[in-house]
Amino acid sequence: MGKNTIGRIVALLKKEYPKAAIALRYAHPVELLVATILxxxxxxxxxxxxxxxxxxxxxxxxxxxxxxxxxxxxxxxSAGFYHTKAKNIIAAAGMIRNKFGGRVPGSMGELxxxxxxxxxxxxxxxxxxxGKSEGIAVDTHxxxxxxxxxxxxxxxxxxxxxxxxxxxxxxxxxxxSYLLIEHGRNVCGAKKPQCPACVLRKICPSKRLFFx
Ligand code: SF4
Numbered sequence: 001m002g003k004n005t006i007g008r009i010v011a012l013l014k015k016e017y018p019k020a021a022i023a024l025r026y027a028h029p030v031e032l033l034v035a036t037i038l039x040x041x042x043x044x045x046x047x048x049x050x051x052x053x054x055x056x057x058x059x060x061x062x063x064x065x066x067x068x069x070x071x072x073x074x075x076x077x078s079a080g081f082y083h084t085k086a087k088n089i090i091a092a093a094g095m096i097r098n099k100f101g102g103r104v105p106g107s108m109g110e111l112x113x114x115x116x117x118x119x120x121x122x123x124x125x126x127x128x129x130x131g132k133s134e135g136i137a138v139d140t141h142x143x144x145x146x147x148x149x150x151x152x153x154x155x156x157x158x159x160x161x162x163x164x165x166x167x168x169x170x171x172x173x174x175x176x177s178y179l180l181i182e183h184g185r186n187v188c189g190a191k192k193p194q195c196p197a198c199v200l201r202k203i204c205p206s207k208r209l210f211f212x
Contacts (some may be wrong), residue, residue, distance in 0.1 A: 006167045009149060010165045011200045013179035020178040022050065024130050029104035029129040030093075031055055034064065035117045036124045037089055038079045047156075061102050088116025089191035100129060108134040119158060127174035136164045137177040140182030148188065148206040 023044040026032040026072070031051065054075055058064050072186045073086040093112040096104060103202035104125065105111055111122035123137035138146070141178035146152045168176055187194050195207045 003169075006151060006164075007169075008203060009151075010168070010176065010179065012203075013173075013183055016199050017179055017182040020175065021181045022124065022178065025051060026128075027055070029059055029098075029125065030064070030096075032129050033104050033114075033117075033121075033125055034058075034089055034093065036121045037092070038076060038085055040085070040121075041081060042079045047077055050076055056103075056124065061093050061096050063106075064089055064200075065097050076200075085116065091115040092117065104129065104185055106130045106132065122173075125176075131168055133173040136161050136168070136173045138164075139177070139181065141181045143179050143180060144190060145180045145184050145188055148193070149156055149200065149205065150205045 024032065024035040024039060025048045026035050029172070034054070035047050035051050038050060067086075067090050069086055069090060069145060071080045072090060076082050076085055076089075079085060087166045095114055096102060098109065099113075105114075106126065106129075108119070108122050108126065111117050111125060111193065112119065117125075119135055123133075123135045125130040126134055127137070136142070138161045143155075143157055143160055146160050146164060147154075151167065152160040154160050154163065164176070165173065182191075183198075183200075187198050188200075193206075193210050195201050195204070195211045198204065198207070200209050
């Protein structure tokens with residue numbers, strides 16, 4: 001698949017989902033980082049419910065860095081994997097305070113040093129908090145749709161990300177994830193893709209797998 005085809009995919013999805021954007025609620029980079037770490041293996045709706053009360057109590061990097069682990073675990077419990085997420089959020093806040101002058105760092109190289117932050121989380125924070133694109137966030141929807149659309153044959157998110165980065169204009173990187181996420185949620189679901197109703201059906205090589 002070449003640049004022209006991915007360009008058509010982007011154009012069709014932009015028309016279909018003109019408001020595609022992050023669904024996590026946050027007011028500043030610290031909240032975005034916390035919400036994104038919480039969102040692993042968890043829906044955005046649940047994360048927003050958890051952070052609704054969390055963000056009223058914890059407002060600064062210091063608040064998170066000094067949080068009591070056991071209390072914090074219970075406060076984020078419904079987001080799942082709460083032992084690991086609590087440990088990572090508190091440790092990440094400690095590192096932001098001690099190593100990055102109290103501010104969420106604004107580069108991929110720095111962000112991935114934070115506990116619980118890999119490329120996906122870093123890409124989300126960079127694009128939404130800093131307006132920067134150093135890569136493309138590959139979540140479960142982006143992974144599935146990239147494979148179905150023939151944009152990558154890989155399973156590994158970082159290899160998929162590399163394939164997408166080669167094909168896609170850099171100015172589209174940040175938005176592209178949200179276009180695929182919308183399409184994955186609305187039309188191209190994991191179990192039952194609705195190919196006959198899909199705006200990409202004339203381009204997608206997987207259509208014949210589901211509707212031969
Ligand atoms: S044609 Fe089917 S498999 Fe391809 S993107 Fe659309 S819904 Fe998904």
